[in-house]
Amino acid sequence: MTMLKAPATDTTLVRKNVVELTAQEKSDFVHAIKTLKTLPGTNSKNVSLYDELVAIHSGAMTFDKMQLGGLVILPQDTPSTGPATGADAAHEHGGFLPWHREYLSRFEKALQSVNPKVTVPYWDWADPRSVDVIFDANFLGTNGTGSTLIIEFPDGGATIRLDGGPVVSGNFSEANGWTIVPDLHSNIGTAETLGTTLIRYLASPNAPAGFGFPLDKAETDRIVQSPDYATFRRFVEGEITINADGTQTECLNIPCNHNLVHSLVGGSVPNPNPNETNRRILSFGTISNTPASPNDPVFWLLHANADRLWAEWQKNGRKGSEFYAVPGTERYGHNLNDKMWPWDGGDSIPGSIGSTDIRPYLPVVSPDDIVRPIDTLDWRSYGYTYDTLVKRVP
Numbered sequence: 346m347t348m349l350k351a352p353a354t355d356t357t358l359v360r361k362n363v364v365e366l367t368a369q370e371k372s373d374f375v376h377a378i379k380t381l382k383t384l385p386g387t388n389s390k391n392v393s394l395y396d397e398l399v400a401i402h403s404g405a406m407t408f409d410k411m412q413l414g415g416l417v418i419l420p421q422d423t424p425s426t427g428p429a430t431g432a433d434a435a436h437e438h439g440g441f442l443p444w445h446r447e448y449l450s451r452f453e454k455a456l457q458s459v460n461p462k463v464t465v466p467y468w469d470w471a472d473p474r475s476v477d478v479i480f481d482a483n484f485l486g487t488n489g490t491g492s493t494l495i496i497e498f499p500d501g502g503a504t505i506r507l508d509g510g511p512v513v514s515g516n517f518s519e520a521n522g523w524t525i526v527p528d529l530h531s532n533i534g535t536a537e538t539l540g541t542t543l544i545r546y547l548a549s550p551n552a553p554a555g556f557g558f559p560l561d562k563a564e565t566d567r568i569v570q571s572p573d574y575a576t577f578r579r580f581v582e583g584e585i586t587i588n589a590d591g592t593q594t595e596c597l598n599i600p601c602n603h604n605l606v607h608s609l610v611g612g613s614v615p616n617p618n619p620n621e622t623n624r625r626i627l628s629f630g631t632i633s634n635t636p637a638s639p640n641d642p643v644f645w646l647l648h649a650n651a652d653r654l655w656a657e658w659q660k661n662g663r664k665g666s667e668f669y670a671v672p673g674t675e676r677y678g679h680n681l682n683d684k685m686w687p688w689d690g691g692d693s694i695p696g697s698i699g700s701t702d703i704r705p706y707l708p709v710v711s712p713d714d715i716v717r718p719i720d721t722l723d724w725r726s727y728g729y730t731y732d733t734l735v736k737r738v739p
């Protein structure tokens with residue numbers, strides 16, 4: 346029997362496990378997303394509301410060329426300026442969860458301007474039912490097709506095979522209106538555009554454990570047991586894993602958790618060419634080329650799960666602000682009271698990706714629209730909660 350433990354108030358909407366969505370909820374979600382792709386934004390390039398949200402994610406990553414923990418050096422003609430320079434504004438530091446909580450909420454509020462009942466479902470990476478539900482032609486679309494990549498490692502090393510390519514059918518194919526802005530679809534290692542079509546190299550259902558879905562449930566359960574925020578953030582983002590015996594392993598060429606999911610949907614492998622020291626990871630698809638990743642609607646489900654795990658970690662006796670970096674401890678933008686770009690009153694200006702200037706694609710952000718990590722700690726203040734936080738099986 347299921348009972349409500351802490352019933353949601355009238356104004357609180359519940360983000361559900363994607364496998365629990367009704368057919369109507371799935372079609373409402375898809376319809377709201379695709380509507381955002383047709384609505385005007387406030388950017389000077391006249392790209393859609395959805396596209397300018399993508400531009401925010403791209404712009405955040407131009408504050409540091411050292412992407413993916415330094416595994417990839419982002420080509421950049423024009424560097425960023427302002428206090429946020431020197432660190433990715435949205436990843437690899439303490440602000441990863443606060444920044445994405447704010448970002449997801451803004452996306453969700455935009456969806457709700459289309460349909461007030463829509464919330465962002467989450468993808469529980471450890472749930473074996475998820476992949477078939479998400480990658481359905483009638484929901485977020487299947488794997489890409491038509492391309493097989495064989496990556497051979499020298500000196501008798503392994504051979505990796507990736508099957509995927511452009512997504513040519515379903516709700517998010519170009520034929521059905523999902524056209525990506527090429528300037529917001531850059532390969533992270535070369536800055537060349539991936540074009541106008543969503544690209545996926547979804548992990549094979551036959552992939553060995555650790556290289557496919559679902560992710561290890563025991564490991565996911567350990568994430569929310571992390572003793573402190575810094576460990577929790579690194580664990581859920583995927584910089585480290587914590588083994589059953591409590592030892593930590595750095596996740597470098599083979600990522601973990603959130604980073605692993607990006608990689609298993611979009612396709613990325615260690616670079617077999619040791620001379621390319623600026624590209625130690627090769628990424629092929631949309632969601633694994635991180636600046637461009639929100640062009641794949643799966644992005645929102647993946648990040649809703651990271652946010653859910655954070656809310657569960659917080660609910661587990663860690664609601665306060667005492668867990669977060671005090672000013673000056675972390676890179677600017679990632680401490681509790683720092684302003685997070687782009688909600689920083691214009692203090693910092695992003696750089697380019699290659700020669701592509703991201704700025705004309707960005708929405709107009711009011712100078713008094715300021716968000717700091719401390720403003721993001723209470724997820725209920727955004728008007729949502731998660732099904733796992735309101736339902737408990739006795």
Ligand SMILES: [Cu+2]
Nearest residue numbers: 603607647648
């Ligand atoms: Cu992500």
